[in-house]
Amino acid sequence: MFLGQYVYTLDDKGRITIPARFREALAEGLVLTRGLDRCLAVYPMAVWQEIAQKVNALPITDPQGRALRRLFFADAVDAVPDRQGRILVPDRLRDHAELGPAAEVVIVGLDRFMELWSPERWAEENARQAEMLDADPALWEHLQI
Numbered sequence: 001m002f003l004g005q006y007v008y009t010l011d012d013k014g015r016i017t018i019p020a021r022f023r024e025a026l027a028e029g030l031v032l033t034r035g036l037d038r039c040l041a042v043y044p045m046a047v048w049q050e051i052a053q054k055v056n057a058l059p060i061t062d063p064q065g066r067a068l069r070r071l072f073f074a075d076a077v078d079a080v081p082d083r084q085g086r087i088l089v090p091d092r093l094r095d096h097a098e099l100g101p102a103a104e105v106v107i108v109g110l111d112r113f114m115e116l117w118s119p120e121r122w123a124e125e126n127a128r129q130a131e132m133l134d135a136d137p138a139l140w141e142h143l144q145i
Contacts, residue, residue: 001025002109007119010103014094015086018042019107022114023085032087033076037125040089040097040116045078047112089116097121 006019018026031048035041043051055072058065075096079087089099098118099105106122108115117125 001111002114003111004109005122006107008105008107010089010094010099010101010105011086012102013088014091014101015088016105016107016116018081018085018087020085022107022109023081026081029078029080030087031076031078032089032093033072034093034096035115038097038121039125040093040099042087042114042116044113 002022002025004019008017008019010016025044026042029045031043031045033041033043051072055065055069058068060066060069075090075092077088077090077093081087094100094103097116098121099116104119106117106119108117108122
């Protein structure tokens with residue numbers, strides 16, 4: 001389970017250290033790809049396989065299905081964290097998430113997967129989503145708490 005927010009720095013080779021508490025869940029491998037809202041998504045291999053099955057079930061004749069396939073698979077890379085818990089973030093993915101060299105990265109745990117954000121984009125997105133939830137309390141009703 002991935003919970004919380006952590007700030008780490010990309011090293012000069014484009015590697016990010018995964019928080020120690022998340023490493024065991026990623027020891028069997030992970031997939032790093034473009035996320036929504038200009039972030040990066042890190043999926044444990046088992047979660048990635050579930051998503052891949054759903055995406056592959058979309059009809060190839062559907063333009064949105066093709067677009068989703070391309071979004072998820074074309075820039076995806078698989079990895080296993082090294083002994084220090086680091087993974088390489090390829091240039092094209094760093095560009096997508098607006099992560100410069102030696103940049104700080106906010107690692108956000110979202111239960112079954114993680115997202116990697118530039119601090120500025122995370123602050124904007126987090127504020128926007130809080131505002132959205134405050135403006136429409138009915139969204140909370142979906143939880144049925």
